[in-house]
Amino acid sequence: MFPDICFPVQAVIPHKTSWTQKWAAFRRWIGADRRKPPRPEANRGSSESQLSDSSNAAPPAEAQRSQEVKIYIPYESAELYITQIAEDMETMKRKHLEMVQELEENFQVTARENQEWTVQRIRSHHQNKLNTLRRILDVYQQKVEKKEEDWERRVSALTLQIERLQEEQRAERRRSKEEALQWHREKSKMLEVFSNRLDVLHSHQASTIQELQMARQEVGKVQEMLLVSAQEQQEAAEEEGGNSGDKGEQESAACHDSDQPLEGAKARLEELKESLYQRERELTELLEAERSPVPPVPLPPCSVLLPTLIHQAHTVCTAAAETRNLLVQMIEENRLALVEAKDQLDRLQVVKGGGDNREDETADQEGFDESSLSSLQETVRGFEICLLALDFIRSGESPHMNDIDDVSELEDILGRGTSRAADGVKSVGQQLLLLQDQLKQIKEEKKKIIENYTTERTLRKKYYNMVEDMKGKIRVFCRIRPVSRTEVAQGDAVVLEKLDDFSVTVETPRGQREFQFDKVFSAEASQEELFQDTHRLIQSALDGFNVCIFAYGQTGSGKTFTMVGDKEQKNLGVIPRSFNAIFDFIQENSTKFDFKVSAYMLELYNDRLQDLFVSQAGEAHVQPQSHSQARRVEIKRNRKGVVFAQGAETKEASSAQELYALFQQACANRHISATKMNVESSRSHLIVGIMVESRNLTNGSVSTGKLSLVDLAGSERAAKTGAKDHQLKEANSINKSLSALGDVISALSAELPHVPYRNSKLTQVMQDSLGGNAKTLMIVNISPSEGNLEETLTSLIYATRVKAITNNAQKNVDSKEIAQLKEVIVKLRSGQTVEEEDI
Numbered sequence: 001m002f003p004d005i006c007f008p009v010q011a012v013i014p015h016k017t018s019w020t021q022k023w024a025a026f027r028r029w030i031g032a033d034r035r036k037p038p039r040p041e042a043n044r045g046s047s048e049s050q051l052s053d054s055s056n057a058a059p060p061a062e063a064q065r066s067q068e069v070k071i072y073i074p075y076e077s078a079e080l081y082i083t084q085i086a087e088d089m090e091t092m093k094r095k096h097l098e099m100v101q102e103l104e105e106n107f108q109v110t111a112r113e114n115q116e117w118t119v120q121r122i123r124s125h126h127q128n129k130l131n132t133l134r135r136i137l138d139v140y141q142q143k144v145e146k147k148e149e150d151w152e153r154r155v156s157a158l159t160l161q162i163e164r165l166q167e168e169q170r171a172e173r174r175r176s177k178e179e180a181l182q183w184h185r186e187k188s189k190m191l192e193v194f195s196n197r198l199d200v201l202h203s204h205q206a207s208t209i210q211e212l213q214m215a216r217q218e219v220g221k222v223q224e225m226l227l228v229s230a231q232e233q234q235e236a237a238e239e240e241g242g243n244s245g246d247k248g249e250q251e252s253a254a255c256h257d258s259d260q261p262l263e264g265a266k267a268r269l270e271e272l273k274e275s276l277y278q279r280e281r282e283l284t285e286l287l288e289a290e291r292s293p294v295p296p297v298p299l300p301p302c303s304v305l306l307p308t309l310i311h312q313a314h315t316v317c318t319a320a321a322e323t324r325n326l327l328v329q330m331i332e333e334n335r336l337a338l339v340e341a342k343d344q345l346d347r348l349q350v351v352k353g354g355g356d357n358r359e360d361e362t363a364d365q366e367g368f369d370e371s372s373l374s375s376l377q378e379t380v381r382g383f384e385i386c387l388l389a390l391d392f393i394r395s396g397e398s399p400h401m402n403d404i405d406d407v408s409e410l411e412d413i414l415g416r417g418t419s420r421a422a423d424g425v426k427s428v429g430q431q432l433l434l435l436q437d438q439l440k441q442i443k444e445e446k447k448k449i450i451e452n453y454t455t456e457r458t459l460r461k462k463y464y465n466m467v468e469d470m471k472g473k474i475r476v477f478c479r480i481r482p483v484s485r486t487e488v489a490q491g492d493a494v495v496l497e498k499l500d501d502f503s504v505t506v507e508t509p510r511g512q513r514e515f516q517f518d519k520v521f522s523a524e525a526s527q528e529e530l531f532q533d534t535h536r537l538i539q540s541a542l543d544g545f546n547v548c549i550f551a552y553g554q555t556g557s558g559k560t561f562t563m564v565g566d567k568e569q570k571n572l573g574v575i576p577r578s579f580n581a582i583f584d585f586i587q588e589n590s591t592k593f594d595f596k597v598s599a600y601m602l603e604l605y606n607d608r609l610q611d612l613f614v615s616q617a618g619e620a621h622v623q624p625q626s627h628s629q630a631r632r633v634e635i636k637r638n639r640k641g642v643v644f645a646q647g648a649e650t651k652e653a654s655s656a657q658e659l660y661a662l663f664q665q666a667c668a669n670r671h672i673s674a675t676k677m678n679v680e681s682s683r684s685h686l687i688v689g690i691m692v693e694s695r696n697l698t699n700g701s702v703s704t705g706k707l708s709l710v711d712l713a714g715s716e717r718a719a720k721t722g723a724k725d726h727q728l729k730e731a732n733s734i735n736k737s738l739s740a741l742g743d744v745i746s747a748l749s750a751e752l753p754h755v756p757y758r759n760s761k762l763t764q765v766m767q768d769s770l771g772g773n774a775k776t777l778m779i780v781n782i783s784p785s786e787g788n789l790e791e792t793l794t795s796l797i798y799a800t801r802v803k804a805i806t807n808n809a810q811k812n813v814d815s816k817e818i819a820q821l822k823e824v825i826v827k828l829r830s831g832q833t834v835e836e837e838d839i
Ligand SMILES: Nc1ncnc2c1ncn2[C@@H]1O[C@H](COP(=O)(O)OP(=O)(O)OP(=O)(O)O)[C@@H](O)[C@H]1O
Pocket: 480, 481, 482, 484, 523, 553, 554, 555, 556, 557, 558, 559, 560, 561, 562, 566, 678, 680, 681, 682, 683, 712, 713, 714, 715, 781
């Protein structure tokens, strides 16, 4: 009726067992089968095969077959079985589901454990790396500490040296000041005395020359008279050769008496002539010495020469006074002799007049004749002339000479006298030559001393600047602009002078003021010269330092000329020259480093930062872009304190030309307009930021340097510039920002605890350059003319304050690992995946 269902079962079901037993066996089998651990073979097959497989585990095939039983189950039983089986299957299913769930949970737990384990591994990997880095850092730290110690030692040695040098300098200054003062006093005293003496000498000289001329004439005349008288005497002697001896003796005695004063006068005249000649020569030499240039700089050695000269002048003056006395004495003696001679002559004439009657008698008695009378008359005349000449000599007047013969004779006599006077003059000349030699030597010595002093002073300033530089002081260059055409037209005086490479002096109404800087450039200094001293800083930026070069000064003082250059691009300024220098350096080091250069260019206009790569609205030559469209540029600082412009477009450049093209594009967007002070006045502060990233190809380290080039707008006075309306607003904004910059400079130089950087965007931009971690160079531009004196002084005072600010420049270098990790961070931030090998 019902087909029997045949179940191939295992031998575990005993033969001829009851249904309940069979069922129980079946159920046992099912339970046992399920609970039994699966054999390796069991993995492959189904439950059926498991059954057959289980039979494999039974005794050999023959025995097995004998044990196999065919069980025929009636339908009801089968149904029952099936129901039971279905239930069992359900149970199995439930159990399987539980198992699956259990497995899933296990899987999840394991996955979680796995994940944790992986994280742990990564963490430990990073920890290891971090430890390695720390160790490296420690090593670096130690090295840095050692270096720092070394530097500190050097700095302290240098500081000591500087202090010593400064002390020496101060002592030297004090000494030279005292010497200069003393010398000045001495000089003015001596000059006064000297000029008085010279005045006296001049007047003496004039009178002496006149006296000399007269003396020459008189001497001539006297000489003539003497000659005539000698001839007459000789003739008389010849004629009266036969006269008695007594009479002859008497006459010769009379003649001798009358000759005596003449000879005395002659001798005195000779003396006078000689002394006059001497005086004349001395005076001429003195005047020549006076005309020769006297060393202008008051130097102590000159004080030796001047007293000598004065002593000489004294000697000459004394000689002149003595001569004058001699002259007076001579005049007196001459007058006496003249009076005597006149008396004698009167007596002779009386005798002659009264003796006409008793001619022979008287003649015999008095020993008198016509010839002796005339000779006496000649003598008297000679004395009179001599007296007249001496009077002329004394009074300094010039006699009127109308007798040519007299003159020639006088010259004859003077010629003879000159040879005698020459010896005296010679000694004075020799002395003067000696003095001139000494003067020359002293001048050379003085020149050497000045040269040595200048060299030493320059070196001292140079070393001082080097030490200041090592200390991190901000470098300040001062550049004097040439006098402009307007200033020339106004007739403005020049009030600035470059003293040496490091000093500049300003003439103020309250006296001269001296300012010292790291370098002073005169109006003649070229752009090339200025850049040569700036070049080293550009190199620092490429080495990974934060560098800032900025120009400061009143409007029209030459900031844009210095930073950008002239309009014709014939004199390129610091900015374009820096571009060339950067790429030249890159080219030179391309085998050792891999460089990346990028730049942003901003202007701070009316207290608003504007990206110059983004065109401004309303300008014809560019694509207009509204302010809402333009991205907001904000000044931020990174963890190292380096300032960067967030929101500003940064463009990469691969050559100097490309960078310059970008710069020109930016400059075209800059605000510039004409004012009374400058036809092309910058109405904004220009900020050019150049980032240079260099990867060392040997060790993989990466350094990032930033070069900030800033052309500030100039401070201006509305009255001077004639600013109105929007220009006035611009000027106010410029002055406000510069005043904030001034406050920052003052606070930093006075080392105040609070520095008001946040008062202006300009000071925020310059925060890392002033008192920050940058190597900074300030170029203070000044006008040389008197009309700008006030502004020039203000600029110089600020620049001096800036010199006192200390920065702490640090190199931005990351080791290879840190650079890699930074790259990973950048990638993660931008949502990129990070590979294992990236770490
Ligand atoms: N060293 C120099 N040699 C020759 N010309 C100079 C020099 N310095 C400045 N000038 C000239 O002086 C004028 C004013 O200079 P510049 O425009 O650079 O001044 P500024 O300080 O930038 O002024 P502002 O602040 O108003 O922009 C220009 O015509 C410039 O060519």
